[in-house]
Amino acid sequence: MTATAPEARSTGPGTPPPGRRERKKQRTREALIDAAFRLFAEKGFDATTVEEIADAVDVSARTFFRYFASKEDVALTFQEEQQEAVLAALAERPAGEPVMTALRRTVVAIARAAERGDLGFDPDRFRCMMTLTADSPTLLAGSLEHAQKKQHLTTLAVAARMGVDPETDLRPHVAAATVVCVFRAAADAMRCGSMGFTSMAEAVDAAFALLEEGVNFPAGPASPESG
Known part of the structure; x- marks a missing residue:
C-alpha cells in the first residue's frame, strides 16, 4: 500500500513549505500508517500489536506513541x-x-x-x-x-x-x-x-x-x- 493523503489535506497557496524536520516527521507518520495497514491486512486488526507496527518501521514503540495514541488511531x-x-x-x-x-x-x-x-x-x-x-x-x-x-x-x-x-x-x-x-x-x-x-x-x-x-x-x- 502506498502512503497517500487526499487533496483536502494539502497546503494552500501562499503556505510556506514544511521544513526538513516536519518533512521527516510526516514521512515517519506515513510509514507507520503504511506498515500498520500492511500488518492489518496480513494478520487482522486484533492480532497486530503496536510493537510490530513500530518494528516494521524500525522505530521504538515510544516513537509510535508520539504520533498515535493507539493502533485504533492508526486505523x-x-x-x-x-x-x-x-x-x-x-x-x-x-x-x-x-x-x-x-x-x-x-x-x-x-x-x-x-x-x-x-x-x-x-x-x-x-x-x-x-x-x-x-x-x-x-x-x-x-x-x-x-x-x-x-x-x-x-x-x-x-x-x-x-x-x-x-x-x-x-x-x-x-x-x-x-x-x-x-x-x-x-x-x-x-x-x-x-x-x-x-x-x-x-x-x-x-x-x-x-x-x-x-x-x-x-x-x-x-x-x-x-x-
Missing part, C-alpha cells in the same frame, strides 16, 4: 481523511442544492474516489478498513465513536448551507446524523452480500436515495392477530 486515519474530504467537497456544492441532495452527491463522490484511488486516496486502505471494521468489534466501536465525535462538523456545515443556527434548529443535526447512518447501512448491505450492490459507493447512493424519497415507510399488512 482510523483513513476515516479521518474521508471526513475531511467530505467537508471540503460539501462546501463546493451549489448553494441552492437541497441539503440531502448535496450530502448524497458529496458522500457518493468521496466513496467512489476512495474505491478508485482518486483524490490521493489509497484504495487498498479503503478495502482493508472495510474488512477490519467487519471483523473487529473493537475497531467498529472505535469507528462509530470517531464518526459521532466528528458529526458536529457536518452539522455546522449543513447549518451554514441552510442559513440557520444549529443551537436552535434541529434539522442540521438530523441531516448530519444521516451520514453516519448511511455509511453503517451501506457497510451492512455490502457485508450481507444479498442486495446486489457491487461497490460501497453504490450502496451509499441507494441508502441516500431512500432518504431523499422519505423514510416514512408504510406498515406491512395487518397480521391475523391484529385484525
Whole structure:
C-alpha cells in the first residue's frame, strides 16, 4: 500500500513549505500508517500489536506513541481523511442544492474516489478498513465513536448551507446524523452480500436515495392477530 493523503489535506497557496524536520516527521507518520495497514491486512486488526507496527518501521514503540495514541488511531486515519474530504467537497456544492441532495452527491463522490484511488486516496486502505471494521468489534466501536465525535462538523456545515443556527434548529443535526447512518447501512448491505450492490459507493447512493424519497415507510399488512 502506498502512503497517500487526499487533496483536502494539502497546503494552500501562499503556505510556506514544511521544513526538513516536519518533512521527516510526516514521512515517519506515513510509514507507520503504511506498515500498520500492511500488518492489518496480513494478520487482522486484533492480532497486530503496536510493537510490530513500530518494528516494521524500525522505530521504538515510544516513537509510535508520539504520533498515535493507539493502533485504533492508526486505523482510523483513513476515516479521518474521508471526513475531511467530505467537508471540503460539501462546501463546493451549489448553494441552492437541497441539503440531502448535496450530502448524497458529496458522500457518493468521496466513496467512489476512495474505491478508485482518486483524490490521493489509497484504495487498498479503503478495502482493508472495510474488512477490519467487519471483523473487529473493537475497531467498529472505535469507528462509530470517531464518526459521532466528528458529526458536529457536518452539522455546522449543513447549518451554514441552510442559513440557520444549529443551537436552535434541529434539522442540521438530523441531516448530519444521516451520514453516519448511511455509511453503517451501506457497510451492512455490502457485508450481507444479498442486495446486489457491487461497490460501497453504490450502496451509499441507494441508502441516500431512500432518504431523499422519505423514510416514512408504510406498515406491512395487518397480521391475523391484529385484525
